[in-house]
Amino acid sequence: MEQLLQLPLLTILNFLPLVGVAMLMMLPGHGAGTDNTAKHVAFWTSIATFIVSMFILLHFDGSFAGLQFVEQKDWMQLGGVRVLYKKGIDGLSVWFVVASAFLMPLCFLAAWDSVKERVREFLIALLVLETMMIGMFTALDFILFYVFFEGVLLPMFLIVGVWGGSGRVHAAYKFFIYTLLGSVLMLVAVMAMCIHMHTTDMTAMFNAHFPKEWQTWLWFAFFASFAVKTPMWPVHTWLPYAHVEAPTTGSVILAGILLKMGGYGFIRVSMQMLPAASHEFTNLMFILSGMAIVYTSLVALVQGDLKKLIAYSSVAHMGYVTMGAFTGTVQGMEGSVMVMLSHTIVSSALFLCVGVLYDRLHTREIARYGGVVNNMPHFALFAMLFTMASIGFPATSGFVGELLAMQGAFLVNTWMAAVAGLGVILGAAYMLWLYRRVFFGPLVKPDVAEMKDLTWKEYAVFIPLAVLTLWMGIQPGAFKDITAPALRAIVVSYQQRAPVTSQALPVEEPAPLPTKKPAKQGEH
C-alpha cells in the first residue's frame, strides 16, 4: 500500500475517466446491446475512479493545513513566465474531489433507464465532465485551473443542448452568453497575475501581495466569472433554464458540483490571493448574498415547475456560501464549505427525486401531482428527509453549514445575519408548500395513482445520499474536521492581511482563532 502513495495519484484520478472514454469509443457495433455494454463500462469506470478517490481520502492527513499529494513538473517557459503542471489538494478541495467522484456512479445509475438516445455519446460527455471537474479542483497551476474551469462548460453545454428538453437550445445559449463575458475577464486577470509573478504556480500567489489598485481590478475580473458560476444575484437567471432543460443527470451534476466551482473559486482565488480587495468589497458581497437569499426564495415561492423551484432554492443556498466565506471568520468559512458539501448531497438528491417523478408522469408541473404519499410511501419518506435537509433542519446536513455561516455573519454584520435568517423562514415556506402539493392531499388523479414506488436502482441511489445527509448532520465533524486546519489557515492569513473589523462586537475582539481546545469526551 505504501508504494501506491508514491504514484501520481491525483493525475491518475483526474484522467481515469478518460480511459473509460477511450474504451467507449472503441466499442464496436450499435444498438441496444452495445448501449448496455457501454453503460456498464461507464459505470464501472466511475466506480474505479471513486475507489481511487476514497484511497486518496483515507490517506489524506486531516490535521495538516497545507497542500498534500502535490505533483509538480516544469512544463514550459513562456516569455518570462514559468508554466507548471502542478496538482495538489488541501482541506478546502479534498471533499469536492471526492464528491465529484462519488456523484458520478449515482448519475449513471439514475440515467440507466431514462436516457435512450445517443447513449454512448451521453456517457462520454459525462466522463469527460468528470475529468474536467476533478481537474479543476486539483489544479494548482493557474493555466490548468483556467482550462478546466472553462472546460467544464463544454460537456455541460452539450448535455443540456443535445439531451435536454424542448427549449434546450435557448437554455444552452443563455448559459453560454452568461459565462462568456466572465471567462474572458478571468483570462485577462489570470494572465496579468502570472506575468506579475513570473510563474503560473497558484501556491506562489497565496502569499503574494498584489498592489492594492491591482487587486480591485483583478478581484472584479474573477468576480465576473465566479459570480456567474455560483450563481449570485443578479446573474442567476441562466440556472433555472439550464436545470429545466437539462436531463436529470445534468441537473444533478450542475447543482451538485458545478455550482460549487464559484464558491471554491471565491475562497481559493479571491480570499486567498486578493484579501485586501475581498475585504474592501465585503459589503458588496453581503448585499448580493442577501439579495440572493431573500429574492430568489420569494421567487421560488411562486414557481409551478418542480425543477425551477429547486433551481431557485439552489441560488438561495449559494447566497449562504458567499456570505459565509466573505465574513472572514472561522465559523463563516467553515459554514460556507459545509453549506456547499450539504448542498452537493441534498440538491442532487432533490433533483433525483424530481427525476423519479418525471420518469413516471413525464411532467414537471407541480399541479399535476398530489397525494403521492399514498402510493409511494417510501419515496415520500426519502423526499421528506431531503426536504428537511434543504430547509436546514437540525441533525441533517443542511443545518450545520447554515448555522455556522450565519454565526460568522452575526459576528461581523448583524444585518447580514438577520437577512439570512429571513431566508431560513422563506426556505421552509417554499419547500413545505412544494412537498404538500406533490405528496399530500387526496389521491384523485388516475395517472398519479398508477405511479409505482421506488425500484431497486432508485433505492441504490437514494440510500447512500440519505445516509450521508444524516451522517453529516449528526456527526459533522467526520466531514468538517479534515477541512478545519486548512480553512483556519486561510482565515488567519486573510485576517492578518485584511483585519476583520467586527461591527457588532464592542466587548471583546473575537477570540484568537488557531487555538484548539481538547474535546471533552465521556462523563465528567
Place this chain on the structure above:
Amino acid sequence: MLFFGMPIEVLALFFPLFGALITGFFGRKLGDRASQLITCGFMLALSVVAVMQFKNVALDGNNSSYVLATWIQSGDLRANWSVMWDTLTAIMVGVVAIVSTCVHIYSVGYMSHDKCQPRFMCYLSLFTFFMLMLVTGDNLIQMFFGWEGVGLASYLLINFWFEKESANNASIKAFLVNRVGDFGFALGIFGCFMLFGSVEFSAIFDQAKNFVGKDIHFLGMTLSALDTVCLLLFVGAMGKSAQLLLHTWLPDAMEGPTPVSALIHAATMVTAGVFMTARLSPLFEYAPVALMAITILGALTSIVAATIGLTQFDIKRVIAYSTMSQLGYMFFAAGVSAYSASIFHLMTHAFFKALLFLGAGSVIHALSGEQDMRKMGGIWKVIPTTYVLMWIGSLALAGIGIPGIYGFAGFYSKDAILEATYAAHSGVGEFAYWMGIAAAFMTAFYSWRLIMMTFHGTHQGDHHVLDHAHESPPVMLIPLFVLATGALAAGLVFFDYFTEKEAMERFWREALLVLESHPAMENMHHVPEWVKLAPLGAAISGIVLAVLFYGPWKGVPAAIARAFGPVYTLVYNKYFFDEIYNFIFVKGAKVLGRFLFQFGDNKVIDGLGPDGISALSKTAAAQVSKLQTGYIYHYAFAVVIGLVAFLIWMGRS
C-alpha cells in the same frame, strides 16, 4: 450500571426513539397491535426511569451530566450531544414521560378505527424523543435541535390526516410561525456566542453578570447586550408557546387528532418556551427590560386568549385558547422572576389540560367525531365517567379549593403565580395581576360554559349520533384516571417544593437563579389576604355565572353578544389576526415573489442580460430606437445598472 456505555438515565431518553424507529420502518409488517405494544412498552419503561430520576435528582440532589459526543465544533464554537440532569430537567422529563405515556395508551383506543396506527404511534414517540432532547441539553444548540424537532413532529401530527386540506394548511402554518420564532431564537444563539464565546449553559451563566450595563450594536442600534439577547431568545419562546403575535398557529393545530392536541399542544411542546425562560434564568435575571416585556406580553396573552375562549363553539378550540391563556400566566410569572411558580403551573397544567383534552376527545369519540358544542348537550348520563373527569379537570383549571385545607392542582399553582406577581410590587407586576384575575374569571366562565353546553340541557345534535354514543373503553379511561390523579393531587403534594423558601432551596439548588433584588417569590407569603382570595372569588363567580347563563337564563348570552355587537364580532373572529397576517405575509410574499419573477428576472435581468444581448446584436439599430421610445424594461435595465454601480460604490467601505 452501564448499557451501551450509558447509564440507564441516559439510555432511557432514547427509548422513544427506538420505539419510533421500529414502528416507523417495520410498522406495516408488525401490524397495529405489535406497534402499539412496542411504543407503549418503551414509554412505560421511560416513565419508570423518569420517576426514579425525579426522586434521585430533584429530591435527593444527585445532579449529573454526560457528554455523549461532540456535535458541532468550529473554532471556539462547540456544542455537544449531551444529557444534563438537574431539578428542572427532572421535572420536565417526569411530566413529558408521564403525560406522553398516558397519551400513547389512550391513542390505542382513540385511533382504533384508523388505518395508519403504526405511523401515529411512531410520530408520538418521535415527538417524545425530541422533547426529551430539548429539555436535557447542556447547550443552546441542542436545545434548538429539540426545539425544531418537536416542531417537525408537531407538523407531521397536525397533518396526520394528510388528505384533509385544512390539516395540510394548519400544519404548514404551525411550522412556519414556529420558524419565525426560531429565527429569533437563532439570532439569540448567535448573540450569546458573540458575547460569551460559547453556547454552553455553564459558560454563559458564569459570565452573564459581567455583561450588565454593556452594550451591543444590533441592526444599526446600540442596545443593552443582555436585554437584546434575551429578547431575541424570547421571540423563539413566543413562537413555540403561542404567545400573542405568534399564537395564530395553535388553534389551527387542533386539526390534528385529539391525543396530539393533549400531548403536544397542551401539556409539553407549547410549554417549551416557559422551560426556556426558567432554564436561562441565570441570563434573564440580568435583563430587566426583557423580563418586563415578558411580563406584559404574558399578561396580554392571558387576557386576549381568555376573551376569545369565551366566544368559540368548537370544543377543542375552547381548550386551545385556554391553553394559550394559561401559558400567558406562566410567562408573566417568569417575567416577575417567579420561575418556580411558573414551572409549578407548567406541571399542574400539563396534567389537568391533558385530562381536559383527552376528556374532550372522549366526548368527540362518543359522538362520532362531532366537535361543535352547539350540536352537543345532555350527554352526561350517557358518558358519566368522562363527565366526572371533565369536572375534575375544569375544577383544577379554574383553581378551586378551600384555602388551608385542600385544593385542586390549579388552585395552588395559579394562586402562587398571582400572589407572586402582586408581590413583585412593580407596575407591570400589578398590571399582570389584574389581567390574571380577569382571565381567571373568564377561565372559569368558559370552562363551565363548555360543561353546560356539552353535557347538560337537551341534545342539540343528530339523534342517531346520540343513540350510538357510548362510554370510552378502559384503554382510554385508565390514562384519564392517571391524569386525574395528577389534577387532584399534584398541587397539594408539590406545593412546598415550589413555593416554600427552605424546601425550595433544597429542591431547586442551582437549577434556577433569582436575584436578591427580585423577591416576588419570597414576598408572596406576605401579601394582603384579599390578594390571596381574589382569584378564588373570580373563579367561583365565573362558574356561577356560566351555570346560570347556560342553564336557567338561556337567552342572556345571545343578548349580551347582540348588545356588544362590534366587540363580539371582533373577539369571535379572534381579533382578525389570521386575516391580517394572511393579507400581509402570505399574500404579500406571493405577490412580491410573482413580481420579482416576472418583472425582475424575466423582464429586467434577462432583458438586459442574455436576451437583450442577442436581440441587440441582431438588430442593433432598431434596438437603439426602441430604447428612446421608452420600453419600460429598458429603463428598468438602466436602473439596475445604476443600482449595481451604486452598490459597488457602497461596497468600497
